[in-house]
Amino acid sequence: MKLFFKPGACSLSPHIVMLETGLDFTLVRVDTAAGITEQQEDYRRINPKGKVPALQFDDGTVLTEGVAIVQYLADLKPDRQLLAPTGTLARYQTLEWLSFISSELHKGFSPLFSDAAPDDYKAVLRQQLEEKFTWIDGELKDKQWLSGLHFSAADAYLFTVMRWAKLLKLNIASLSALEGWFQRVAARPSVIEALEAEGLN
Ligand SMILES: N[C@@H](CCC(=O)N[C@@H](CS)C(=O)NCC(=O)O)C(=O)O
Incomplete structure (x- = not known):
């Protein structure tokens, strides 16, 4: 999974939850003003809303909205009681x-x-x-x-x-x-x- 973030933005919340789960993930920094990721991808092709956070799965599917992402992550590791x-x-x-x-x-x-x-x-x-x-x-x-x-x-x-x-x-x-x-x-x-x-x- 890739978690798209901007330093200190609301994406910090799923970032913390991700670390609490102990799951493997890659953190990808986004310049939301320019609309590009640190790998120079067009971020709107990943999240057409242009906002962070976004969670991308290995098959390319993307989940957006912080509240949905943290619920998804928490449910992957119920033993962590998030x-x-x-x-x-x-x-x-x-x-x-x-x-x-x-x-x-x-x-x-x-x-x-x-x-x-x-x-x-x-x-x-x-x-x-x-x-x-x-x-x-x-x-x-x-x-x-x-x-x-x-x-x-x-x-x-x-x-x-x-x-x-x-x-x-x-x-x-x-x-x-x-x-x-x-x-x-x-x-x-x-x-x-x-x-x-x-x-x-
Ligand atoms: N409804 C979205 C809102 C996301 C949102 O507002 N993200 C802000 C950071 S906190 C953002 O990406 N801002 C960059 C911009 O507007 O250019 C969610 O809760 O995930």
Whole structure:
């Protein structure tokens, strides 16, 4: 399998999950602005949406959308407990987190990285994101991980977007449960390895 990524982008989430599974894979860097991979392939021929992440199988089939990719990967190695088994409430609670992170956080960040978005709109987004992180801080008060006892695919995704919150200096430093959780995730070997491979450490 090939995982197409851009350093520090949302593709960091499936990158961490991939490492947590222990599966063999090749990491392929994409210049999304230019639309080419590090091997000078036309990236839109791999993912016509032009975005990372994308997962390509040996037969050429491609799976896109981070939330779908992490579920696929987690289900390949159920013993790693990155996602609970089908039919259990725990599974849907992790999916609840993945959905929240994707729709309520991830896409709230995207305009903050754009020069085209007006400053007053960015200020509103920043405040909304800070309120959502404050709510997550409350959820993490008595938990090690988002889904309770086990590190899950949702932790990898939240870690990825919380890195952006730190880079953009959102006002979240006082959220102690959230910060403690962030440090726990950051200490995982998979996360250290992923950041290193993406040139972020
Ligand atoms: N819905 C997609 C969104 C993917 C996405 O927004 N990727 C961003 C990085 S976080 C990207 O590729 N941006 C590059 C660009 O727009 O040029 C998913 O969740 O996988």
